[in-house]
Amino acid sequence: MTTAILYTTPTCVYCGLVKEFFKEHKIKFKEIDVTKDSEAADDMVKKSGGFSVPVIDIGGQIVVGFDKTKLKKLLKINSSVA
Numbered sequence: 169m170t171t172a173i174l175y176t177t178p179t180c181v182y183c184g185l186v187k188e189f190f191k192e193h194k195i196k197f198k199e200i201d202v203t204k205d206s207e208a209a210d211d212m213v214k215k216s217g218g219f220s221v222p223v224i225d226i227g228g229q230i231v232v233g234f235d236k237t238k239l240k241k242l243l244k245i246n247s248s249v250a
Contacts, residue, residue: 172197172243173225175212182234183222189236193245 172190174197176183190197202209202221216223216232224231226242239245 174199175202175208175216175221175223175225177201177203177221180221185234186222186224186239189234189239193243195243
């Protein structure tokens, strides 16, 4: 199974929602706080084209924001599960 990479900031409400979503669905993820890692912040901007968080990288597929529908599709999570 692919481990998702989650680019976050400490004050991002949606980042917390993504983490809850991943935990609820038992998705392994690596969290990177872009306020503490400028190289990761640059990497995030290259991938997403902007500074908005959360940015989620799932096997090279980039999701900006907490787009539950897109995340479920990319992670092959059954739609009937909340």
